[in-house]
Amino acid sequence: MVVSVLPRIAARRPHVLTIAPAPVTDDLLAVRLAAESEIARRGWPVADSPADADVVLVAGGLGRRMTALVRSVWATVPRPRVLVTVRSAGELGPGLDSAQERLARGGDSSDRDRVEWARSADVDLTDDNDGPPGVIMGGAGAPVMAGLADDDRDGLALDALHVALGPVLPHWPAALVVHALLAGDLVTDARAEVLDVPGPREVTRRRDAYTPDHVRLDSLVRVLGLAGADRAAARARALRDGEPAPGELAAFGHRLARSRTLAWTLGGIPLAATDHVAVPEPTVEARVRALAAGLGGSLAPPVRPAPHRAAAALVGLELGAARLALAAMDPDTALGAGPVEPFRPAERHEHHHHEHHG
Amino acid sequence: MTLLIMAAALGAVAVVTGIAVFVVDSMARATFLLLASFVAVAVLLLAFGLAYLGIVVVLMMTIEMMIMVVFMVMLMMNPAGLEPMTMVHNRAGSRVIALAVFVVLAAGALLVPWPTRPAAPGDPTTALGADLMGPQMLTMTVLGLALLATIVGTVALSVSPGSRR
Amino acid sequence: MADPATLLPLLLLAPALVVVAGLAAAGGAVTSGDRATAPVVETLRLLTKQRRRTPADDPLLARIGLTVLPVAAVLALAVVPVGLPGTGAPVDLEVGVVWFNAMEVLAWFAVWTAGWGPNAVTALVGGYRTLPLGLAYELPHMLAIITPAIAAGSLDPARISAAQHGLWYAVWMPVAFLLYLVSTAAMAFWGPFAAPLGRDLAGGAGAEHAGLDRLLLHAGRWMLLVAAAAMAVPLFLGGGAPPPITGPDPFSGPAWSWFAIKLLVVLALLLGLRRVMPVLRMERFATLAWVVLIPLAVAQALVVTVVVLV
Numbered sequence: 022m023v024v025s026v027l028p029r030i031a032a033r034r035p036h037v038l039t040i041a042p043a044p045v046t047d048d049l050l051a052v053r054l055a056a057e058s059e060i061a062r063r064g065w066p067v068a069d070s071p072a073d074a075d076v077v078l079v080a081g082g083l084g085r086r087m088t089a090l091v092r093s094v095w096a097t098v099p100r101p102r103v104l105v106t107v108r109s110a111g112e113l114g115p116g117l118d119s120a121q122e123r124l125a126r127g128g129d130s131s132d133r134d135r136v137e138w139a140r141s142a143d144v145d146l147t148d149d150n151d152g153p154p155g156v157i158m159g160g161a162g163a164p165v166m167a168g169l170a171d172d173d174r175d176g177l178a179l180d181a182l183h184v185a186l187g188p189v190l191p192h193w194p195a196a197l198v199v200h201a202l203l204a205g206d207l208v209t210d211a212r213a214e215v216l217d218v219p220g221p222r223e224v225t226r227r228r229d230a231y232t233p234d235h236v237r238l239d240s241l242v243r244v245l246g247l248a249g250a251d252r253a254a255a256r257a258r259a260l261r262d263g264e265p266a267p268g269e270l271a272a273f274g275h276r277l278a279r280s281r282t283l284a285w286t287l288g289g290i291p292l293a294a295t296d297h298v299a300v301p302e303p304t305v306e307a308r309v310r311a312l313a314a315g316l317g318g319s320l321a322p323p324v325r326p327a328p329h330r331a332a333a334a335l336v337g338l339e340l341g342a343a344r345l346a347l348a349a350m351d352p353d354t355a356l357g358a359g360p361v362e363p364f365r366p367a368e369r370h371e372h373h374h375h376e377h378h379g
Numbered sequence: 380m381t382l383l384i385m386a387a388a389l390g391a392v393a394v395v396t397g398i399a400v401f402v403v404d405s406m407a408r409a410t411f412l413l414l415a416s417f418v419a420v421a422v423l424l425l426a427f428g429l430a431y432l433g434i435v436v437v438l439m440m441t442i443e444m445m446i447m448v449v450f451m452v453m454l455m456m457n458p459a460g461l462e463p464m465t466m467v468h469n470r471a472g473s474r475v476i477a478l479a480v481f482v483v484l485a486a487g488a489l490l491v492p493w494p495t496r497p498a499a500p501g502d503p504t505t506a507l508g509a510d511l512m513g514p515q516m517l518t519m520t521v522l523g524l525a526l527l528a529t530i531v532g533t534v535a536l537s538v539s540p541g542s543r544r
Numbered sequence: 545m546a547d548p549a550t551l552l553p554l555l556l557l558a559p560a561l562v563v564v565a566g567l568a569a570a571g572g573a574v575t576s577g578d579r580a581t582a583p584v585v586e587t588l589r590l591l592t593k594q595r596r597r598t599p600a601d602d603p604l605l606a607r608i609g610l611t612v613l614p615v616a617a618v619l620a621l622a623v624v625p626v627g628l629p630g631t632g633a634p635v636d637l638e639v640g641v642v643w644f645n646a647m648e649v650l651a652w653f654a655v656w657t658a659g660w661g662p663n664a665v666t667a668l669v670g671g672y673r674t675l676p677l678g679l680a681y682e683l684p685h686m687l688a689i690i691t692p693a694i695a696a697g698s699l700d701p702a703r704i705s706a707a708q709h710g711l712w713y714a715v716w717m718p719v720a721f722l723l724y725l726v727s728t729a730a731m732a733f734w735g736p737f738a739a740p741l742g743r744d745l746a747g748g749a750g751a752e753h754a755g756l757d758r759l760l761l762h763a764g765r766w767m768l769l770v771a772a773a774a775m776a777v778p779l780f781l782g783g784g785a786p787p788p789i790t791g792p793d794p795f796s797g798p799a800w801s802w803f804a805i806k807l808l809v810v811l812a813l814l815l816g817l818r819r820v821m822p823v824l825r826m827e828r829f830a831t832l833a834w835v836v837l838i839p840l841a842v843a844q845a846l847v848v849t850v851v852v853l854v
Contacts, residue, residue: 031589034582064579069747070666072596072754075589099594099754184665191743205452206669206826247744249736249823251576286822340669341825344744407605407660414653431639431699438646441653442682445675448656452672504639504699527842534834 028101031075032125036066037117038074038098040091040189042081043196043218043354047230048109049081053195054239055110056080058262059117061255069191071097075128076120079106084217087196094189101128188216192243194347194354199332200361206340213332213358220357221327233322234270235261236351237312240323241277243348244309248286253277267317274316277309284310290342292334292350299326299334300350305342308349326350328358385426393419401467406451414444431504553634558618565617565766568773568811572766575815590759598662598752606661610757613654613764620647621771624701627784627800631702640701641689644775648685648731651768652678655733655740658761659749670748673740674733676826680833681730681737687841688724691717691848692779701775705783712787714780719844721780723837725813728776730829732769735818737829741765773810774803781806 037060044050056078060067068074071094079091095104105120107113123129182203187193196218202210238261245254260273277283290305301324302308312323326334331352335343396416400409417440424433467473512519569583597603623640625632637643652674659671693699695717696707704713714721730737741748741761750761777783784799824832 027588027592030585031592034585034589069743070751072750072752072758073747075593097596097598099596101592101594182665190666190746203665206672245822249738249743252819255577282821286824286828289827339826341739341742341744342827345825405602405605407602407657411605411608411657430637431642434639434642434646438642438649441646441649442679445649445652445656445678449672449675449679452668452675502638527838531834531838534830 028127029125031101032121034065035075035103035121035124036068036073037076037078038068038071038094038189039078039080040083040087040094041079041195042083042087043215043357045218045224045355050231051110052081052107052113054262055113056107057242057258059113061258061262063117067191071189072099074098075102075124076117077102077104078117078120079104082108086216090188090216103129190344192246192344192348194328194352197328197352197354197358198361199335199347201335203340208335208338208340208343211332211335211343212361213328213352214361215328215354215356215358218354218357219360220329222355222357224353224355233320234316236322236325237315240325240349240351241309241312243351244287244305244312244345245283247344247348248283250283250286253280253283269317271317274313277313287345287349290338290346292346299330299352300324305346305349312349323351325353327356328352328354332358382426386423389419389423389426392416393423407448410444410448410451414440429503432507553628554622557622557634558614561618561621561767561770562763564807565763565770568770568815569766571811571815572818575818587759587763590755590762593755593758595755595757596752598664601663601752602661604661605657606753607757609654609657609661610753610760610764611654613651613658614760614767616647616650616654617764617767617771620644620768621774624771624774625705625778625783625803626774627798627803631700632705632778632784632799633702636702637700639699641693641699641704641775641779644701645682645686645689648768648772649678649682651731651764654764655749655761658753658757659740662752664752666745666747666751667749667753670740670742670745670751673742673748673826676830677730677733677737677740680830681727681837684723684833684837684841685727685731687838687845688720688727689775689779691720691841691845694845695848695852697852701778702783705778705785708782709785712780712782717780717844717848719840720848721776723841723844724776724780725810725817726837728769728772729814729817730833731772732765734765734769735814736821736824738823739826739829742823769814770807770811773814774807776810777803777806781810 039053039056039060041053041056042049044053060078071077077091077095077098083091091104095102101124103120103123105116107116184201184203186199186201188196188198196216198214198216200212200214201208238257241257242254242261245251245257256273260270284306287306287309288304291303292300292305292308293303300308302311315323331347331350334350335346338346393416396412396419400412400416403409403412418437421433421436421440424436427433566583566587570580573582574580620643622635623633623637623643626634628634630636633640655674656671659667659669659674661667692704692708692713695713696704698704698707708716729735733740739748741750745751750758753761784803786802
């Protein structure tokens, strides 16, 4: 009896990992927003990573590379687990109901159902088998994990790490991959790619479907969520998904813009590391304040940079600061980016600290 | 007798984990084994009734390993560092140095005229403090404050805006 | 040691800590707008969930770390006078506060190896963040612990607790008490100091752990938080004794009842900290510790030392 009761209790609060394609149409954006809203309404937690997920929710139809990505992510989700795909906002309710029911009965099983070797944040993104571009490779044999960066300002050659960040990360722009070069936890180079959407391209949106306030609130949900200001993030999401009175929006924006703790937490992150200006605001703090202050007003929608511009602004930031910066800039992945030339692993020198076996 | 057996066992653990530090091919495992070696020595001190000294060895050595790891990750970013890597270089030189240091220390341990009287009465922690700090209190205090001021100053400088590239 | 009466508290220590940590987690769930049953459901969920590995990982090292975390929390609690008969602590140790601090420090090692093991960048950076966090908050933490010890003239938590019958140390050295609370949250990488398990790193050191591994990490964190909160009671709040202002004990219950009430207050303060502060970035928490908290801690220790000597 216990065997059947436990999964049922565990399935009462499934953690959901949502994977959404780039919002190249309003409908795709609508599915992603509806999914976030529905998961919050049910009180289900959002999974931090594939390791934390019970339900993998694919919100919208996917292209070839996103499909490959879902396949490799799914392979790393521990059982019991359920995969559910919805193509419209209307399918969400029944889809999540059935996911919970399947989870309570022990989850999906299939031939691919064993946990395979894979990572979560840096998944294999390509179909070819001799190593994806810009993705660190593991496994036995001769792993190529770290190359040598250019000489540091001190003349020391430091190890550098090539990683593909995203798109399965919390509060990360849909379908965006940032090919980054890391030295420690410092981003020393970054290039953007949007899976299945090579850029640059033009986007036309129905302006009436999503107001400037929707756009602002969606960016704020991400920044506040990443900053760990969970209550404010939940409030922003409720306002985004609901029908708030204009006064409510302005009051919320005013409170955010005035918050000293938030300003201190977000302070000191520049958004203008390069010559290419991604957004008009010089810092994350100013950007968030501008987003908050614009709520409930009649200002034009905030400037959302193209992904490659946003990625360039991450260079020189610590990883945590880079995440906040990206969320605050909130690049429009519908504009597309990439494809990206793979990073060439640096020539392997005999390092003063590394003496490799064999 | 029990104490002797325990001392021998803990000594063996310390030596074996100490040797293993140079055998394993991962920085993280080497760090872990080095800490294990120190903890074995700390337990030995505890068994001798030197509670304060033993616990401080655990405390300080763990912190020390952590500081080592900061540099390890900072200078050799290598996810999990599992790329096999030897913990030894300059083999010949290091052997000579290790042997010389061992001989000096072993000779010291054997030749020093250890006191044969029973331990002095009173709290060993207090005695240790008085012995270490008693004659040098002013020096220690000044050094400690200077060191702390240096650390705080360095951190304040390194986190000030514009220090990054 | 052979006496069953002395062994019983030791045997009950781990289960009791698990129960209180569960209650604290339920409080944390309610504070963040969740159901109070969430920790129970989460525990069952993680117990039924498969564990998981990543390519070229070091599962042995990771699992040693994940196991050390709850064990260190139990060992830290072992020297806290919780109001048992006798001196009050399950294990009576003359240098108890040093032992307690050493066990807390072992927990950083645990989180670091847990993050290192999976061989993935988010987990590695998460584990790495434990180190600057621990190093920055160990000094104010240690100074906050040592200050009551200086006033009481002993490293034994039971004696420190007994030394404040007239006046709680929380009143006489408020800065040290405040520093203890803040650095305790940092030692348990909780609330504003949760960067090692940060959402920006998809769960940081825990990003790649599933099932039992994940349960050990999260439960161990709550256990550590509770153990560290428990030490605040003997150090600053007079241990199991009733508040000095009430005169004779109004409840005259067992000593542990007062201990439990005070522990709940300390835990509530720590949970409240999560409400007022978002998660701090590394740059922010390092600045706060080194530039503000450590000088404050030194000043407080200096004041107390001078008063004790004069």
